[in-house]
Amino acid sequence: MRNPLSDKVIKMKPSGIRKFFDIVSEMPDAISLGVGEPDFDTPWNIREEGIYSLEKGRTFYTSNAGLLELREAICEYNERRFQLMYDPKKEIMLTVGGSEGIDVALRAMLNPGDEVIIPEPCYVSYLPCVQLADGVPVTISLKNENQFRLTKEELEAAITDKTKILVMAFPNNPTGAIMTREDLEAIAEVIIKHDLYVISDEIYAELTYSGNHVSIASLPGMRERTIVIGGFSKAFAMTGWRLGYAMGPAMIMEQMVKIHQFAIMCAPTTSQYAAIVAMRDCDKDVVHMREAYDQRRRYMLNAFKEIGLPCFEPKGAFYLFPDIREFGIPSEEFATRLLKAKKLAVVPGDAFGDCGEGFLRISYAYSLEELKTAVGRLAEFVEDLRAEQK
Amino acid sequence: MKNVRTKILKLLENNSKMDTKDLAVVLGMDESVVINTIQDMEQEQIICGYNTIINWDKTDDERVTALIEVKVAPQRGEGFERVAERIYNYEEVTSLYLMSGGFDMTVFIEGKTMKEVAQFVARKLAPMEGVLSTSTHFVLKKYKENGTKLEQDKKDERLVVTA
Structure with missing residues (x-):
């Protein structure tokens, strides 16, 4: 056989x-x-909305990118919380947890042999997802003495002429490290200089303890080079609902939705209805x-x-x-x-x-x-x- | 200062047993500040006591709780205060609130038996000067008290180790 x-x-x-x-x-x-x-x-008003959506019989597929009302709510939320502005119609899609967003973004952006820089320690899925998408992972060992932040020098040293994407996750699992605006500005400069893209996993964005989270996509020149991965699991205690989202330039999102459409169809409908409440009423x-x-x-x-x-x-x-x-x-x-x-x-x-x-x-x-x-x-x-x- | 007080109160409201060392650590303050702030709040009667939430149904003690709606004729120069004082001085009264709406006061009473509560209402509360009428409701089951669910079969159902 x-x-x-x-x-x-x-x-x-x-x-x-x-x-x-x-x-x-x-x-x-x-x-x-x-x-x-x-x-x-999960906060009760979110759960209650999920139950209500089931009672109303909202048990059908949503559009591939997700309910428009939810996409609008997510865009309003991100503008309000992180000064990120995206078009709900073209620049955002709902995914099955943040994890799917990372996978789909890599698959939409990588050609065989493209190198992806992954600062470690990090969440366990980035490296295998790069490999599945025929990319070549290049890891950076972040250092305790830098509080596990990524530095400009470390990034520069890892870049080759094959490098295409940096996958970055701050606030970080497993270290708890964050990157300040200044830290990110130094990284953004290198990204722009070498014409790279960033997949920024910001699933822990709400959980920072020394001032508000800064998204690298909010820095000048970075919006068009960044896919922001967000979600409900951590900040809203909704891990089991399996709901996240990706935001980025329409040209990339369009291709990501295509993969999502064939592989997944749409994120869970009940979770999407419940998430509208999370975005609007759960501060x-x-x-x-x-x-x-x-x-x-x-x-x-x-x-x-x-x-x-x-x-x-x-x-x-x-x-x-x-x-x-x-x-x-x-x-x-x-x-x-x-x-x-x-x-x-x-x-x-x-x-x-x-x-x-x-x-x-x-x-x-x-x-x-x-x-x-x-x-x-x-x-x-x-x-x-x-x-x-x- | 007000912020410090609120932070301490919020933690004590949920767990009055939390000691000053832990309070200081989790709030990132000096323990001496915590101790002084609590003492001040006790003196100012912002903190009025440290009670325990008990589910008496799980003990052998017989207890019944009743909520009584009371209509009161306010008295000249005294308003409701005088009647309130007469009511809350009874040991059986566990809580007393002045209300807006269709009646004036809510009285919570605890007794050993329904008969005991009924007798209290009939002999003490209803005939009291200024009390116009009472309406007694017995509590059948307590689900939640002071923000605490009384019956939680809550166990950690998360996978023990996850990425």
Whole structure:
């Protein structure tokens, strides 16, 4: 019998997260700081709108790009929140989560052999999606001493004459790093100079703790070179609704909608109706959740300080990325031993790229009480490890 | 200053057990500021007490709660204050509010049995000078109190480790 599989797919490495998930799953009484989604329920008025849309029998396909009313609401929201202006008719499409937007953007823009620069540590899907779209991923190892921001020099050094796209995600999962306006201006200069494009994954845009998020697409000359990926999962606690969006120049969006049309048809209709409420009536819910995350962030940073675990101060998302290099053991071993000894799950940093080795991703999308228990276990483990290594 | 107070109050409103060290850490303030602010608010009676939300249905204690709508004749020079004071001084009264609309006051009463509550209304509240009429409603079940859902079968259903 012929091999039924694609060589390209076989070559894809399975996600490092998956491997760790399997280990944790065998320990049902473990507690976890490994979750990459909010602990809040979707605000009730959003859920209620979803229920209402089902009661009204709104169970049909929407247009490929998504409900126009929602597209208009998203455009109003992005103008109000991030000074981003897009035409709801031609420059935005609804996707199945932010993930689909990234995949479709890459497939719409890449020709075989085009290089895509991916700063790591980063979300796990960028690299395989580039490979599936026949692009060549070129990674940059971001540095702890730069608070895991991308610098102009690092970007310059990675560019070749084959480079076409930079995939960038700030606020960042797994590090919690953000890029300020000044940081982004330096990057934009390089992008324009080398005639590149940016896919900017801004799914955590609402979750910043030192002033408002700045989108690279809002900088002069960048709007026509950027696809902004946004969504509802993080800010509105809507992960399971599977709804995100992409915004960009009409010429690119038109091709992206084409792929989406053939592969997906349209994003879930119920989610789209519910999301209209998220865009229009949920500012106070977002503020409430952001305040709670910020409080937990401060709590965790202080706890790490007390344990003596070095960690740069992350200003976005809901992750901390502490440095465990002093223990001289690989992140995965650290995480596995922590899990076995104290029944606490955290994600090894190298699951997000090789340069995450020596770090852990710790999520604070948990209640303060849960964080307290978890931090207690982490402190005990670190103490034991230090005693053992003396 | 007002902002600091609001931030502390919001946290204490949800969890009055939160200690000053944790309050200081999560709000990014000095603990001494938190302690002083709380003391000031206690003295000014902005913070009037630290109660516990209890679901008595889950205990062996028998308790009934009633909401009583009361119509009151306001008194010259005193308005509703005098009658209010007469009502709230009874230990059985757990809450008392002056209302707009079709009646004047809402009284919450707790007693061991319905009979006990009924007797309180009949003997103490209804005959009180200034009270024109009462209408008693017994609470059958409490779902939510002071922002807290009383029965939560909430467990974390998220996958334990996700990207």
